[in-house]
Amino acid sequence: MSSADVVVIRGGQVVSTSGATAADVIVEDERIAAVVAPGSVAALAAARDARVVDADGCYVVPGGVDVHVHLQLPMSPEATSSDTFATGTAAAAWGGTTTVIDFAGQMKGMHVRDAVEERLAEADGQCAIDYGLHLSMGDVDETALKEMGTLVDEGITSFKFFMAYPGVYYSDDGQLLQAFQRCADLGSMAMIHAENGIAIDVLRDQAASRGDTGSVWHGRTRPSRLEGEAVHRAAALAEVAGAPLYIVHLSSSDALEQVTWARQRGLNVFAETCPQYLYLSIDEHLDQPGLDGLRHICSPPLRPSTTHDTLWQGLRRDELAVVSTDHCPFCDTEKLLGTDDFRVAPNGLGSIEHRMDLIHAGVTAGEISLARWVETCSTTPARLFGLYPKKGVIAPGSDADIVVYDPHVTQTLGADTHHMNLDHSVWEGIEIPGQVRTVLSRGSFVIDDRSYVGRAGHGRYLRRDVSDLLV
Numbered sequence: 336m337s338s339a340d341v342v343v344i345r346g347g348q349v350v351s352t353s354g355a356t357a358a359d360v361i362v363e364d365e366r367i368a369a370v371v372a373p374g375s376v377a378a379l380a381a382a383r384d385a386r387v388v389d390a391d392g393c394y395v396v397p398g399g400v401d402v403h404v405h406l407q408l409p410m411s412p413e414a415t416s417s418d419t420f421a422t423g424t425a426a427a428a429w430g431g432t433t434t435v436i437d438f439a440g441q442m443k444g445m446h447v448r449d450a451v452e453e454r455l456a457e458a459d460g461q462c463a464i465d466y467g468l469h470l471s472m473g474d475v476d477e478t479a480l481k482e483m484g485t486l487v488d489e490g491i492t493s494f495k496f497f498m499a500y501p502g503v504y505y506s507d508d509g510q511l512l513q514a515f516q517r518c519a520d521l522g523s524m525a526m527i528h529a530e531n532g533i534a535i536d537v538l539r540d541q542a543a544s545r546g547d548t549g550s551v552w553h554g555r556t557r558p559s560r561l562e563g564e565a566v567h568r569a570a571a572l573a574e575v576a577g578a579p580l581y582i583v584h585l586s587s588s589d590a591l592e593q594v595t596w597a598r599q600r601g602l603n604v605f606a607e608t609c610p611q612y613l614y615l616s617i618d619e620h621l622d623q624p625g626l627d628g629l630r631h632i633c634s635p636p637l638r639p640s641t642t643h644d645t646l647w648q649g650l651r652r653d654e655l656a657v658v659s660t661d662h663c664p665f666c667d668t669e670k671l672l673g674t675d676d677f678r679v680a681p682n683g684l685g686s687i688e689h690r691m692d693l694i695h696a697g698v699t700a701g702e703i704s705l706a707r708w709v710e711t712c713s714t715t716p717a718r719l720f721g722l723y724p725k726k727g728v729i730a731p732g733s734d735a736d737i738v739v740y741d742p743h744v745t746q747t748l749g750a751d752t753h754h755m756n757l758d759h760s761v762w763e764g765i766e767i768p769g770q771v772r773t774v775l776s777r778g779s780f781v782i783d784d785r786s787y788v789g790r791a792g793h794g795r796y797l798r799r800d801v802s803d804l805l806v
Contacts, residue, residue: 347390398433490798
């Protein structure tokens, strides 16, 4: 065994879903060979023929798993999300994320197979970290329902549906029921964008007709009650179908109440939230004139700041299972398309680099525990989407996706220091306690003591299993 094949991470606190333990981690080739007592005979022996990483004073955590990103996503003929598979996965690594799951998008009139092949071709050879795909289904018909079985056999085991965006991705209740029934048959995960898009479009058009076209009206025409109503309806349909359901980008107290209702009924209903809904708000960020407000347009929209405490509580109670980013950044030129009409502005924010940091900030603020940080950002997303125990845990046999995290550093977020392909930051000036020091992806250094040493093409496409968390 050559020194290039062996790494010993020494002196750190290894964090799992049960807490932090002093341990040394031995990596051989692409996998974790052992997790041993500090300074043990095994660690000392391995270190003689290894690259040794000093993690004294640091946390050693499983690489983050971000199961909701949109890289180089065309939103309109004029706007495509600014991070490519190359730049976005590199930025993710800078922030301690070692696995992402993006989406192949089947729009109206498109074959499922074509959508998947196109997306795989775009990502091939570009990613710095490992990646997978969900399928976004915008045309639920008999052919597409049949093709879902083939995709599950090929390792795409989750399917996203939309109760919003009529004419593009929207599915009615009948289509959703059929799709959920198919997911139940396959054991696959149904994902849902839960907003009542039909009612929202009425409100949006009414606002525009009154001349209410500023960015704040993006939020006011997507009220939280219409998110909560959609979550309730989706959960009811999933219950009838017997399908597991995953609510993406939950943003509001109304929606969280319905997730709690479903889980109290014993249903396999899970939900994610995103950093923007834990920190940003409609009153402080979206309700600003001009570009400052447009930069904060995302869907669902930012909610009142009073919602933050409710969502943190949801994370503590496991009513919210996962923190993802819904990373979908657009540069100022694209955001300015909505200058005269919020309906034209592309929806999305840039957060892929900051998720682990922002949720760790919640640990230092007493919102969640250290173990819960790892659980919501690494372990549970890996389990829900068929990647565990290959991903999401530091254990013998698992992929050596490892982050050395220094909790003693304070960093200031902003466009001048981030690595996303984005000319602004919605996190500008925010001070964060803690910072990634070193990142390994399958045993290879991607970030080495705050230097990027990764490469496009290192990341492998992941064929996923079904979830192991379903009752």
